[in-house]
Amino acid sequence: MSPNQRDRACGRVLKAVVLSAIACACVSAAGCGDHPPGDSAARSALPPMQTPVGPIPGPERQPARPPNPYHGERGGMTEGRTLFVHFNCVGCHGGRAGGGMGPSLRDVDWLYGDTDAQIFNSIAEGRDQGMPAWGTKLNDDQIWKLVAYIKSLRTPDEPNPPS
């Protein structure tokens, strides 16, 4: 190898090293976002929704509802679980409400809001893209039991939780 050739080879190696260093820097800069370390495996790639989109844009225009009579009541949650299976909510939302062809009810994302009244309205009036209006089939009492069951998901009170 002549000195001239050696110089050229060294130059090529140096160029490759510099370029890969830049590439590494870019990748790590893109990779280290603002999420806390150690949390990435447990969470999906998308951040949780901060505000529900609601059925129509603008301020809330849903009927107001009284507080859930079964709030925090074990009996209501268990009956809600029975209704959840009996009326085939499991057909779309999954056997333990973890999602199937319909959205998961166990996760933190609530497109139409997660208050008792908002969940009641989602069940009673139906939502876009597949949720039928159950208000014609279920009475208010049954819907409140379903709401109680849905709110109990991921809490120690959940009846028949996934093992």
Place this chain on the structure above:
Amino acid sequence: MTRRLRFPLLGAMVGGAVAAVSCGDPENMLSPAGSAARRIAHLGWFVLLTFSVVTIVMWGLVFWLAARRRGTLAHHLPWNAPEDRRWIVIGGFAIPVLVLGTIFVVMLKSMAAFPMGDDEMHATAAEVRVIGHQWWWEVQYPAVRAQDTIVTANEIHIPAGRPIDIELRSSDVIHSFWVPRLHGKVDLFPGQVVNRIRVEADAPGRYYGQCSEYCGPQHAHMLLLVSADRPADYQAWLDRQRAPAAAPGQAFAERGREVFMTGQCALCHSIRGTEAQGKVGPDLTHIGSRAGIASNSLRNDTASLAAWVTHAQSLKPSAIMPNITAFTGEDLRALVAYLQGLK
């Protein structure tokens, strides 16, 4: 490959190509069944033949050159000798301009034959409205009186020999309407955009189409049937479809009606003339008269109907139809009998 095999194989390939073109299977754009599709097929054949000629000439030149060029550069003129430049001018410029220019003009002529402008297309109300859903086609025949409007799904009937305007919309994502034997593709857009397509079938027959814009995991199971009927049959079909659902004739089907109304079916599906007014899934008023279910991905028979009700998510995963398994066998059979009776 032996020399003996070469000609039979070539013959089989040509024969296969001819058979594919001429056998007229339901989605073959090279066997057009309407004036619009014929114009597109003619253009396709013209372009195919032109490019075949160009390809054959170019390969001939390559082989000729390969066979002819021997020896060193000293025996040949350099590439940039003045007398060789005319090859670049003729072969690299004049001939491509001529060929591509001709194709461009022929294509413009074909396009000019279609109704293009909004004014022309929207001068009259469309007879049929098609709304794309993930993953099925809602079909409406709008009428002046709301109760005369026909709502059905996945199956369009048109009179043979008469152009029909179809209005295209989408409820969710972009779909594309393509019945290859009748016309080219036109997209269905969500929102305010309303497209139109004017189709005409020469003769009565069944023409299949398919969503041709990827619209999600079940895009391939979004088939559409266009049935071209004789004018009298078309009118009879319209009259039948306009009527509300007939009451079930026998006790078994009546039991099926009860299962439908008291179970979850009625929440998502409509059957005109009953209390079932769900708007989530396809209208089932005359489901028994349709050729297919699940957007024509299954035949409309007893086994498919029962399988679809209990295991839609296995047949068409993530379709909007859930698995509904909480039936007794007798109830399921009654339900299927009721649906089949909705002619």
